[in-house]
Amino acid sequence: MIRRVSAIAGAVFLDAVKRRVVYLVLFFGVVMAVAIPALPSYGAGVQSAVYREMALALTFAAALALTLGLSANRIPGEIERRTIYAVLSKPVGRWEYMAGTWLGIFGVVGVCILGFAVVDVAVGWLVYKEVMFQLFEGAYAIWLEMGVLAAFATAISGVAGAVVVTTAGLTFLFAGHSRGSLFPPGSTGLAKMLYPSLDAFDVVNPVAHGSGFGPVYAAVMTATFLGWVGVLLLAGSAAFARRDM
Amino acid sequence: MSDAGSAAISIRGARKVYPTRMGLSERVAVDDVTFDVAPGTIHGLLGPNGAGKTTTLKMLLGLARPTAGDFRVLGASSRTPGGRARLGFLPEQPYFPPQLTGDQAMRLYARLSNVPASEITSRIAELLEAVGLSGRGDSRLSAYSRGMLQRLGVAQALLGRPEVVVLDEPASGLDPVGQRDMRNLMMSLRAAGTTVLLSSHQLSEVEAICDRVTILNRGAVAAEGRIEDLLNVRGRTSVRVKGAAGGLPPAVVALTDDVALSGDTAVFSVPDASVRAAVDALDDAGVAIVSVAPKRESLEDYFTALLGRSDSSKEVSS
Numbered sequence: 001m002i003r004r005v006s007a008i009a010g011a012v013f014l015d016a017v018k019r020r021v022v023y024l025v026l027f028f029g030v031v032m033a034v035a036i037p038a039l040p041s042y043g044a045g046v047q048s049a050v051y052r053e054m055a056l057a058l059t060f061a062a063a064l065a066l067t068l069g070l071s072a073n074r075i076p077g078e079i080e081r082r083t084i085y086a087v088l089s090k091p092v093g094r095w096e097y098m099a100g101t102w103l104g105i106f107g108v109v110g111v112c113i114l115g116f117a118v119v120d121v122a123v124g125w126l127v128y129k130e131v132m133f134q135l136f137e138g139a140y141a142i143w144l145e146m147g148v149l150a151a152f153a154t155a156i157s158g159v160a161g162a163v164v165v166t167t168a169g170l171t172f173l174f175a176g177h178s179r180g181s182l183f184p185p186g187s188t189g190l191a192k193m194l195y196p197s198l199d200a201f202d203v204v205n206p207v208a209h210g211s212g213f214g215p216v217y218a219a220v221m222t223a224t225f226l227g228w229v230g231v232l233l234l235a236g237s238a239a240f241a242r243r244d245m
Numbered sequence: 246m247s248d249a250g251s252a253a254i255s256i257r258g259a260r261k262v263y264p265t266r267m268g269l270s271e272r273v274a275v276d277d278v279t280f281d282v283a284p285g286t287i288h289g290l291l292g293p294n295g296a297g298k299t300t301t302l303k304m305l306l307g308l309a310r311p312t313a314g315d316f317r318v319l320g321a322s323s324r325t326p327g328g329r330a331r332l333g334f335l336p337e338q339p340y341f342p343p344q345l346t347g348d349q350a351m352r353l354y355a356r357l358s359n360v361p362a363s364e365i366t367s368r369i370a371e372l373l374e375a376v377g378l379s380g381r382g383d384s385r386l387s388a389y390s391r392g393m394l395q396r397l398g399v400a401q402a403l404l405g406r407p408e409v410v411v412l413d414e415p416a417s418g419l420d421p422v423g424q425r426d427m428r429n430l431m432m433s434l435r436a437a438g439t440t441v442l443l444s445s446h447q448l449s450e451v452e453a454i455c456d457r458v459t460i461l462n463r464g465a466v467a468a469e470g471r472i473e474d475l476l477n478v479r480g481r482t483s484v485r486v487k488g489a490a491g492g493l494p495p496a497v498v499a500l501t502d503d504v505a506l507s508g509d510t511a512v513f514s515v516p517d518a519s520v521r522a523a524v525d526a527l528d529d530a531g532v533a534i535v536s537v538a539p540k541r542e543s544l545e546d547y548f549t550a551l552l553g554r555s556d557s558s559k560e561v562s563s
Contacts, residue, residue: 004356008353008357015344015345019344081340082340083340085308086339086341087357088307089307089332089336090329090405091326091328091329091330091359093326096326244303244308244309244310245303245309
């Protein structure tokens with residue numbers, strides 16, 4: 001089981017590498033170099049905090065584009081090109097295929113986000129002479145959130161085309177960060193408790209304006225990620241199992 | 246028909262209904278298809294376009310959900326991943342990720358086919374050689390010709406040393422030499438005890454190598470049986486003679502209505518009961534008899550006649 005899932009994940013990873021997705025990291029570095037001079041001039045400490053905010057925002061935007069681009073197209077593309085026949089006719093379960101696809105995308109996104117973070121930290125050190133290790137923590141949170149988004153998009157992509165997946169993915173992301181505006185601060189109740197929120201991954205404040213988040217929060221965030229991914233992939237696999245190829 | 250319990254492939258009551266747009270009506274693609282494939286044989290699955298061959302195969306392989314039916318490979322349900330562990334499949338048009346090399350694709354499929362890690366490299370080399378792609382494993386699949394992709398498709402189907410192989414149009418895209426190689430490969434698989442289910446439009450290929458055939462038409466089984474039983478024309482014997490340039494003796498002409506004359510060779514058929522009389526008349530006329538054998542249709546003629554019948558009544562031979 002693990003062997004088949006990892007084989008599919010490896011194929012997704014290899015495919016992304018051959019399609020030169022890694023170039024996105026280089027492009028990201030160029031964007032960072034161009035963006036730095038555009039930052040407004042503040043006091044020394046404030047300016048580095050603004051830089052970290054911008055770095056996190058750009059990392060998030062690049063990771064979002066990459067995640068949706070990969071997960072919206074992978075399964076629909078395999079079905080359209082019929083490359084999926086040679087895979088699913090083997091002793092491979094549909095859930096293994098979906099889990100392997102997600103794992104491969106999660107891996108590619110992780111490598112790229114790590115690349116973005118290295119660029120962020122390097123530019124921060126060059127410009128502000130400050131080693132901003134907390135940006136790696138921010139990158140970790142973004143990676144986990146993109147993992148959840150990839151699970152959602154992969155699950156939907158088993159039964160829908162790329163446009164629907166992309167639209168649904170963006171809606172999911174928007175809804176996942178809307179709990180604060182839908183429920184007033186201090187309100188309680190079952191609806192708020194059950195609302196599918198992605199706010200656990202919002203770490204801009206501690207990363208940009210503080211010294212990062214602690215290991216306990218990292219563990220909570222990781223548990224949230226695992227719960228989301230598990231539920232989404234189970235639901236997606238159940239729907240995908242009913243689909244005719 | 247073999248016993249379902251001992252069959253290498255058993256399909257029972259296969260039915261597939263597709264809802265049409267808005268779900269207001271439905272289209273029956275496959276309707277109560279039942280047949281078995283005996284172990285160690287080559288079984289042909291024939292039918293015109295839209296007959297339900299590919300849908301039946303997809304249901305067998307777990308690629309499509311049957312509306313009803315039971316699908317078994319070596320006794321295990323082929324709808325489950327475990328049930329496909331001893332099965333190899335060549336899709337009709339083998340599509341593979343074009344950015345991978347032949348080796349990379351084979352390595353992926355080997356891992357999915359549960360080939361032990363220690364055997365993968367040698368197994369890939371062995372199969373690439375067997376299908377004539379030795380030395381081409383480093384090339385990207387985007388640079389492969391259609392025939393090379395077809396050969397790679399066969400190689401990947403055989404990776405897990407399957408006991409049952411399903412081949413959907415294996416000769417498609419191959420040149421005559423490739424088609425001959427494919428035919429030899431299928432016969433060597435049979436000789437090694439592997440069961441082959443062959444879906445093909447190439448009737449000559451099916452006639453040459455299949456032990457039994459199932460013919461589908463409009464989603465249902467139109468005929469099934471051993472090739473010779475289906476093609477032998479009951480009650481008539483075919484006679485081939487030489488030295489008949491001047492025509493057949495009147496006694497023979499009276500017995501037949503299907504004389505084909507080419508040069509001094511003639512081929513015709515007579516009722517089984519009249520064979521002795523025809524042979525005597527030919528001997529008396531000094532015409533040389535080349536062969537006397539049960540009359541046999543070509544599969545093409547049989548196929549065309551079967552599908553042309555308006556009643557589409559099912560024929561089954563033992």
